Amino acid sequence: MVSNAEQLKQIVAKEAVNYVKDGMKLGLGSGSTMYFFMKELGERVQDGLNVVGIPTSNKTAEWAKEFNVPLTDFSETQELDLAIDGADEVDLNLQLIKGGGGALLREKVVAASAKEFLVIVDESKIVDHLGTFPLPVEVVPFGWEVTAKEITALGCELERRTDNGQVYVTDNGNYILDCKFDKILDPEKLNKDLQSLVGVVENGLFINMTSKVLISDLEQVKVMEKEEVRGQFNYGSRTFN
Ligand SMILES: O=C[C@H](O)[C@H](O)[C@H](O)COP(=O)(O)O
Numbered sequence: 001m002v003s004n005a006e007q008l009k010q011i012v013a014k015e016a017v018n019y020v021k022d023g024m025k026l027g028l029g030s031g032s033t034m035y036f037f038m039k040e041l042g043e044r045v046q047d048g049l050n051v052v053g054i055p056t057s058n059k060t061a062e063w064a065k066e067f068n069v070p071l072t073d074f075s076e077t078q079e080l081d082l083a084i085d086g087a088d089e090v091d092l093n094l095q096l097i098k099g100g101g102g103a104l105l106r107e108k109v110v111a112a113s114a115k116e117f118l119v120i121v122d123e124s125k126i127v128d129h130l131g132t133f134p135l136p137v138e139v140v141p142f143g144w145e146v147t148a149k150e151i152t153a154l155g156c157e158l159e160r161r162t163d164n165g166q167v168y169v170t171d172n173g174n175y176i177l178d179c180k181f182d183k184i185l186d187p188e189k190l191n192k193d194l195q196s197l198v199g200v201v202e203n204g205l206f207i208n209m210t211s212k213v214l215i216s217d218l219e220q221v222k223v224m225e226k227e228e229v230r231g232q233f234n235y236g237s238r239t240f241n
Pocket residue numbers: 029030031032033034085086087088097098099100101102103104107
């Protein structure tokens with residue numbers, strides 16, 4: 001049986017595929033919502049849609065193979081038309097936390113090289129303030145203990161990520177530190193502070209990168225765009241200022 005959470009991912013993934021046009025070069029994000037997107041995209045490719053994509057993780061590359069989505073890489077093309085990806089948290093200024101699945105570095109490189117960045121989430125990911133979800137920070141293994149100390153001094157508690165009792169290693173051979181800030185009041189500043197630290201490769205804050213967010217609930221898919229969030233934004237029964 002398909003759970004409500006899975007259903008919401010399927011709904012938003014199906015809608016997102018409508019944003020893909022013939023001939024586009026795509027950035028293909030990572031995570032469970034993207035799994036459904038890749039499946040949908042594969043069906044469109046089967047029907048004759050002509051696209052190529054750059055995957056943001058080995059897992060997404062596997063899905064592309066499974067669903068017959070043609071892949072390319074940055075040696076072939078350095079500008080993408082559209083990148084599509086999930087997120088762990090989205091605030092009302094369209095700033096994101098990503099990296100719950102550990103793919104944040106490649107996701108950021110791919111999103112930065114795309115003309116448009118489309119984020120697909122269900123409504124549970126929309127927050128007033130980022131930070132309830134622990135912020136993933138990718139660090140080089142060498143001296144990670146020192147880097148961790150420096151990050152802690154920015155006001156968080158952190159844990160090095162593990163997977164089934166083993167230290168988690170990213171597709172790039174690095175570690176992930178999951179940092180509990182609780183409420184990130186100035187995401188832009190925190191992003192800069194983290195990136196100024198030696199040993200930090202990237203962090204999961206995606207600042208001023210998102211063009212559009214598709215948000216699914218069980219009845220519909222809503223669109224949140226940059227223009228809308230400058231003033232007051234209504235989302236369902238919640239009104240944000
Ligand atoms: O590293 C993982 C990515 O940033 C994902 O896009 C993010 O964790 C959301 O994943 P999901 O769609 O599984 O909630």
